[in-house]
Amino acid sequence: MSFNTFGHVFRFTTWGESHGPAIGAVVDGCPPGIPLSETDIQPWLDQRRPGTSRFTTQRQEPDQVRILSGVFEGRTTGTPISLMIENVDQRSKDYSEVAKAYRPGHADYAYDAKYGFRDYRGGGRSSARETASRVAAGAVARCVIPEVTITAWVEAIGGDAIDPANFDVAEIGRNPFFCPDAQAAARWETLVDAARKSGSSLGAIVACAATGVPAGWGAPLYAKLDAELAAACMGINAVKGVEIGDGFGAATLRGEDNADPMRPGADGPEFLANHAGGIAGGIATGQPVTLRVAFKPTSSILTPVATISPTGEAAEIATRGRHDPCVGIRGVPVVEAMVALVLADQKLLHHAQCGGGIG
Amino acid sequence: MSFNTFGHVFRFTTWGESHGPAIGAVVDGCPPGIPLSETDIQPWLDQRRPGTSRFTTQRQEPDQVRILSGVFEGRTTGTPISLMIENVDQRSKDYSEVAKAYRPGHADYAYDAKYGFRDYRGGGRSSARETASRVAAGAVARCVIPEVTITAWVEAIGGDAIDPANFDVAEIGRNPFFCPDAQAAARWETLVDAARKSGSSLGAIVACAATGVPAGWGAPLYAKLDAELAAACMGINAVKGVEIGDGFGAATLRGEDNADPMRPGADGPEFLANHAGGIAGGIATGQPVTLRVAFKPTSSILTPVATISPTGEAAEIATRGRHDPCVGIRGVPVVEAMVALVLADQKLLHHAQCGGGIG
């Protein structure tokens, strides 16, 4: 993991800015012979795509992905897979305001502090638009781990959480919030609409479960499965917290309440609980890998906020124009993609050290 | 970051098992000319050392570190620094019980699933004893970042949190809990004693603040400062959650409440809040870098728990003998070390790309 590359043996490198001609990802280390075409990738991009409901930014991007290399006659060749998505809706708006004042909560000031200057158009490289590259790369990763099913959903928006009793996985795809609780989805419609109309924004919690991860994937001690997942998810724009299994809740438990007892089962060991979120010692236990990710509220809001200019003068800025009222919603496919990318990498790492076929 | 090595240009590799002859770390990429001797490292190890109070395991380990290379005439030479700590108190106890049944919550089953067999004595490689190597390496890292002050403390044990109003940094070193709130420390004495006596264990939350981190450190997009911190801390034994700044709390906020407004100050920009925990877009903003880490309760408890044997039969296990009633307490110096290691690496990465002296 270094700069703009993620992963050890299944690796991807992303490039591109919000308002450049295109963005993309190069996926390296993919096993050969895997059927792959744009139609395996596009559906995931469509989930993340902006402009599909009034609860996301109105930037219109078709997010059409092209495979430029690494696939021959419909199958991966084992060489780098170059994925490119053209930027279409680079609205020729006036960015002079963003150029003249740092937007609090955004990376504007930090990028200038680091690099001396920045591409300020639409957030440049720090735009959440880059996550489209992750989703595209993640779609390739999914093909490497057909034994695994990854499902993410929004668990809470602005502090309003789903009722676990209402959890219905089929519901996730039926509403614009990736919400598994139909009642919560109805409440969130009002909640998010209100935030959007008032120019405010809301934070959210995204949960994710990966089932089918074989016991044994993971690489102690400094490529632990949970550590890699933490890095993968904390690196998503707007994320401020990651927990595995019971996470912060585990810090309030006593040992006997946090244990995951085992017993012999028909198909191998069975666990009677999963406080650990499917990972012990950095290695998968075979239980579902579960995690939760905290997204802060979108930093772009209509309320003016005190700030400074690049030359250090006091200023004030309000973000007009297109933005997501709750960036966590579109974080769902991104979390899924990052989890897929970590798992594909760990699968190959495991095969490197401990053997096993491509599967 | 790969297997047993952490970091990009300031890197360390650890080795060793709980009951082998020794454990150690090789620190690579350290700038030359930095004064370094065992006395710069030992005090941090002494903080983590077991057996210093009745609230930690009674294993007696002097944890004396030796520098075997990389230092000449009292200064680092720029070559690898080999640090070794001999294991002294490898109690010749009977491990047949641990060999015969997987301890729930421990890595026993996962290691066997991965590697086919394991060194079961005292947890082998997955023992928290390995964190002594981290603390030793972290002590070297501190010397690389003299501009930074890192302070961690225990914020809650078993759900009983400190009162922020009582926060006194000087108090941290005065009690066996690294607790900045004298009243909480008094309560915890009872709390932890009760857990210890009943053979139970408690979870904890460790908080950490690093001040003096210059704006600009950090490396988007896949070596983001927050992502690296998340990986570093999630990889510590027993950690199940990491958050930066407001973390999961941010997910409940509205955009205007989560903003960190700026204004011109006497010594450059001033921030009016620090919800972001000192990091934006994966890059330090110059504010204190703040994070919180959730430790699960120690998995070793006296209460028997259902489990299975390596051959798959039903079994039951209770962990007698020496263990920490609250492993989070001794997590404090480990969290500090990991934060130091990330920051030293990021400082050098920043110099690689953006220039700047050794400082």
Next chain:
Amino acid sequence: MSFNTFGHVFRFTTWGESHGPAIGAVVDGCPPGIPLSETDIQPWLDQRRPGTSRFTTQRQEPDQVRILSGVFEGRTTGTPISLMIENVDQRSKDYSEVAKAYRPGHADYAYDAKYGFRDYRGGGRSSARETASRVAAGAVARCVIPEVTITAWVEAIGGDAIDPANFDVAEIGRNPFFCPDAQAAARWETLVDAARKSGSSLGAIVACAATGVPAGWGAPLYAKLDAELAAACMGINAVKGVEIGDGFGAATLRGEDNADPMRPGADGPEFLANHAGGIAGGIATGQPVTLRVAFKPTSSILTPVATISPTGEAAEIATRGRHDPCVGIRGVPVVEAMVALVLADQKLLHHAQCGGGIG
């Protein structure tokens, strides 16, 4: 260095096949603020471009490079620089012959042995066409090391070497062989023409000198400057040998004849010889870094050669159509590019560990 990425902190990743829609490179870790546009890259690509004389392949490729990211208002931003070159002259020839029999000397059999199948059109990923990506990335690297001047030339073709007494650096650009000896260039015209007409091919030796490399660049022990140069050059298509300084010649010398004595000079130390090729202990000494690279003769020849088919039957193959009669000639800009890429990386690595500005 891993799979399709080269470098530690200044890194590039290439992608693309000979007959896909495009090839490209993503350059990561570039310092910010460096003036860069396509016009800084195109001249180097033009040097490597095929079809410029009758001594190279007649494939017509304009090799127009586009910068898709990482540059804003004419300067690098510190974010990944995506470079793309479209494949234009993918002659729709019949590749069924190449699909049916492994070309000896080419990677056909090895790729199939590794991946199970391959993109056989024009060599697919193993085509020397990929080196255009290296040259493009190398052009960026040159901008990172303005203090260094890199010059490569052809020293021998088919065993016919230049006369060092005739060496004239200005001559290199005046003939189609990158030959610094006008008399040798005249001879090679006949030599290469004859090989071309008879459908044969010739090997070559490319020499390279980098002046201005400051003493101190290099990173012992496993990122030694000479080791990195060796990997960089040995990885170029058709290269079979690399030597630094006197190279294999040094193996015939006695210690006193191989010494590079030093004396005080006006601007620091002066060396009285450079048998070492400017590198000692893996670190630059400040002398010119010199190396020589052996290119085998192009494997594509008209003479039929015995081979087998993918299904294991005996076959015979002759390569008709476009190819370089001496692939070493166009190796010159590629060697220069790889040297530039290694030096840029080593410069930044040096700054990471030992400080120093971007300069």
Next chain:
Amino acid sequence: MSFNTFGHVFRFTTWGESHGPAIGAVVDGCPPGIPLSETDIQPWLDQRRPGTSRFTTQRQEPDQVRILSGVFEGRTTGTPISLMIENVDQRSKDYSEVAKAYRPGHADYAYDAKYGFRDYRGGGRSSARETASRVAAGAVARCVIPEVTITAWVEAIGGDAIDPANFDVAEIGRNPFFCPDAQAAARWETLVDAARKSGSSLGAIVACAATGVPAGWGAPLYAKLDAELAAACMGINAVKGVEIGDGFGAATLRGEDNADPMRPGADGPEFLANHAGGIAGGIATGQPVTLRVAFKPTSSILTPVATISPTGEAAEIATRGRHDPCVGIRGVPVVEAMVALVLADQKLLHHAQCGGGIG
């Protein structure tokens, strides 16, 4: 590959100086379950050990290796294997002369230029003593690739080459020169003795062949098998050149003379020649992997050489005391070790991407 670590998934990190208390290597990524003890490592160290004949340095080092971690009940556990060799014969000689003047040909000046100062005792980190760590790590690597047989030998000393007609692999172990030609060995006795007595030194060429490498190992494009071997061998102390297969000789050939024709064989494809040295496109072809490595003459000689002091004054230095008259001789086990380390890594990388058991 970075600083003091070599390899991608099978990796080793070395530490230690010539005159420190010890040197060592940490081997990471080793597959679990492989039988390993000190007796698997010691014989290879004994081959490299100094002081075994009058043709090597008279420093007396038993080079006893200890395994400090990663092995349990006689088998590797998959965790880091820490290997340590104590320095015993750190002769308490006066190093003031070496401290006061840079030894030409050595890394003295370069280290000072890089790091500002150095451990000058016996060459410090740049001493060939470090290669003992490589040999120890290489012995572990051999256990990972039981299908491969690696044999290296000295092919020429001071320009006096063996006669291929006399090649007898059994002879290699019968003389102090690792020479497969008994007649050449007899000549070299006189040759090296004369150099030793006159305080001079001789260069050498070491050749190596690895048989049993399966077709398919290797990782294009920037972890090519030949590129990795080149880096591995060029990084050995005193090495100035590396060639694969016909190497520089291939540069003098015509395409038809350099072809390696194939035909169907009883056990798969058969090659009728091996100019390529068993590697095409960076991937093994299944033929023997062959390479040659050029060692310069030992830089330590009795003849005084002009040099400068660390403060820049003119000086003269002659190296009295213990040294190898031909450092290439003891390079043989080091070349074998590096080849083993590359192959073990490539085997695991291949399994990562393309599957296959531990074997």
